[in-house]
Amino acid sequence: xxxxxxxxxxxxxxxxxxxxxxxxxxxxxxxxxxxxxxxxxxxxxxxxxxxxxxxxxxxxxxxxxxxxxxxxxxxxxxxxxxxxxxxxxxxxxxxxxxxxxxxxxxxxxxxxxxxxxxxxxxxxxxxxxxxxxxxxxxxxxxxxxxxxxxxxxxxxxxxxxxxxxxxxxxxxxxxxxxxxxxxxxxxxxxxxxxxxxxxxxxxxxxxxxxxxxxxxxxxxxxxxxxxxxxxxxxxxxxxxxxxxxxxxxxxxxxxxxxxxxxxxxxxxxxxxxxxxxxxxxxxxxxxxxxxxxxxxxxxxxxxxxxxxx
Amino acid sequence: xxxxxxxxxxxxxxxxxxxxxxxxxxxxxxxxxxxxxxxxxxxxxxxxxxxxxxxxxxxxxxxxxxxxxxxxxxxxxxxxxxxxxxxxxxxxxxxxxxxxxxxxxxxxxxxxxxxxxxxxxxxxxxxxxxxxxxxxxxxxxxxxxxxxxxxxxxxxxxxxxxxxxxxxxxxxxxxxxxxxxxxxxxxxxxxxxxxxxxxxxxxxxxxxxxxxxxxxxxxxxxxxxxxxxxxxxxxxxxxxxxxxxxxx
Numbered sequence: 070x071x072x073x074x075x076x077x078x079x080x081x082x083x084x085x086x087x088x089x090x091x092x093x094x095x096x097x098x099x100x101x102x103x104x105x106x107x108x109x110x111x112x113x114x115x116x117x118x119x120x121x122x123x124x125x126x127x128x129x130x131x132x133x134x135x136x137x138x139x140x141x142x143x144x145x146x147x148x149x150x151x152x153x154x155x156x157x158x159x160x161x162x163x164x165x166x167x168x169x170x171x172x173x174x175x176x177x178x179x180x181x182x183x184x185x186x187x188x189x190x191x192x193x194x195x196x197x198x199x200x201x202x203x204x205x206x207x208x209x210x211x212x213x214x215x216x217x218x219x220x221x222x223x224x225x226x227x228x229x230x231x232x233x234x235x236x237x238x239x240x241x242x243x244x245x246x247x248x249x250x251x252x253x254x255x256x257x258x259x260x261x262x263x264x265x266x267x268x269x270x271x272x273x274x275x276x277x278x279x280x281x282x283x284x285x286x287x288x289x290x291x292x293x294x295x296x297x298x299x300x301x302x303x304x305x306x307x308x309x310x311x312x313x314x315x316x317x318x319x320x321x322x323x324x325x326x327x328x329x330x331x332x333x334x335x336x337x338x339x340x341x342x343x344x345x346x347x348x349x350x351x352x353x354x355x356x357x358x359x360x361x362x363x364x365x366x367x368x369x370x371x372x373x374x375x376x377x378x
Numbered sequence: 379x380x381x382x383x384x385x386x387x388x389x390x391x392x393x394x395x396x397x398x399x400x401x402x403x404x405x406x407x408x409x410x411x412x413x414x415x416x417x418x419x420x421x422x423x424x425x426x427x428x429x430x431x432x433x434x435x436x437x438x439x440x441x442x443x444x445x446x447x448x449x450x451x452x453x454x455x456x457x458x459x460x461x462x463x464x465x466x467x468x469x470x471x472x473x474x475x476x477x478x479x480x481x482x483x484x485x486x487x488x489x490x491x492x493x494x495x496x497x498x499x500x501x502x503x504x505x506x507x508x509x510x511x512x513x514x515x516x517x518x519x520x521x522x523x524x525x526x527x528x529x530x531x532x533x534x535x536x537x538x539x540x541x542x543x544x545x546x547x548x549x550x551x552x553x554x555x556x557x558x559x560x561x562x563x564x565x566x567x568x569x570x571x572x573x574x575x576x577x578x579x580x581x582x583x584x585x586x587x588x589x590x591x592x593x594x595x596x597x598x599x600x601x602x603x604x605x606x607x608x609x610x611x612x613x614x615x616x617x618x619x620x621x622x623x624x625x626x
Contacts, residue, residue: 162537169507178592197395204596243516251540
């Protein structure tokens with residue numbers, strides 16, 4: 070059996086989810102090759118080759134792959150598919166965009182967002198906004214899988230895989246990249262941080278969102294996230310959104326500040342090690358989900374907490 | 379321009395589903411069902427494009443049990459022109475859905491197909507992308523903004539790290555995210571009119587697609603329970619609890 074892991078990256082470095090997806094892949098099958106698609110990806114390939122357990126790193130370089138558009142990337146994966154039994158990636162935005170296209174071309178079903186590997190063909194995945202966990206067996210000869218990265222520990226560094234250049238599949242262009250707007254930040258990355266603090270709409274404005282939360286984030290060396298309501302209101306960028314359809318996180322410590330805790334938000338945080346909720350409303354759903362709850366005005370409590378830490 | 383919009387009847391998003399104690403699945407008896415929130419956004423977007431003069435006809439399509447007609451009536455009340463139900467009583471998978479929709483696309487020849495990015499029951503996030511692959515059309519998934527011209531769809535997508543802009547050559551597949559728009563409440567006259575609009579009904583057997591499952595669900599269980607909440611009323615006590623738990 071052999072597995073192809075499509076590794077997500079941002080053009081400069083491997084996405085942190087890749088090492089975690091690798092752990093899941095190795096649980097299914099110990100023979101894993103990593104595929105990196107893009108342009109000028111030599112350094113990223115070097116990093117992938119250092120991950121423990123990787124057999125080969127396949128480097129597919131082309132202008133058309135630069136932004137990892139679904140059409141050319143899925144075509145490249147499909148051209149390699151005859152050599153692989155399992156095709157897997159993290160359930161990152163790129164993974165989610167690309168992998169179902171691969172599955173359909175191979176005429177197999179995809180198993181999305183697995184959180185556990187029961188055996189080579191059986192996996193667990195969340196359904197109904199994480200309120201139920203389904204154990205699913207695939208009857209297909211080839212498996213296409215995406216991995217909820219927070220459910221797996223990152224693979225260790227220490228490998229020395231061979232890097233092989235491969236020819237990307239050529240397809241007529243049907244989609245064109247015309248721009249992007251990426252958040253520049255030296256804060257820890259949200260899905261990988263050990264501590265995350267998040268703000269809700271109660272923060273009231275984007276200025277208050279940063280002025281209240283930044284000092285606490287700095288003290289705790291935490292990443293900052295936001296509820297959907299806060300992002301919709303314009304207080305935080307969409308990249309900070311935590312939840313069922315935003316980012317799923319599982320830090321050691323999660324502090325929800327002024328967040329009511331709707332089902333969809335909780336879905337994104339319920340696997341955190343320890344959850345703290347600070348809210349004026351003792352009846353907010355999150356106050357019954359957290360490990361520790363503090364009823365109080367966040368504008369008083371948070372600065373107090375910063376001083377006391 | 380013709381837009382085909384796929385809609386699914388799912389558990390209402392406000393409801394926390396209950397898992398059956400015998401592990402056989404979730405309990406949907408007497409549970410409120412609604413249009414999948416992402417699909418509602420998709421219908422709204424199609425209607426707005428029609429109001430802006432970009433689209434001329436909106437067809438709502440659902441594949442499912444007869445009760446899915448309710449969902450189609452919601453789509454009609456919001457402004458869809460026609461509705462098609464492919465009646466299918468058995469559980470089918472996103473790949474099957476994509477194959478059925480492909481046949482409808484070949485019949486109706488829309489310029490765009492809109493789908494919600496994921497259904498909130500299976501949370502698969504696959505159907506739109508699979509349909510795009512089967513049709514060999516370009517795709518823009520998880521979109522938060524859309525501009526249409528005669529030959530292209532310019533979409534802004536929400537991705538890790540921010541947003542991305544793509545220009546797709548039509549025909550194309552779009553999957554919608556919640557920030558794309560705020561769906562309207564259908565007016566009462568529109569709701570009444572929608573009740574009288576005939577829904578075209580087809581049977582899934584007519585499509586000659588192999589509906590054998592690729593996946594078998596062996597069991598469904600509750601997620602791990604979290605410990606009971608401890609409430610504190612001051613910062614000092616909070617810090618004490620964090621130290622107790624070895625977090626600080």
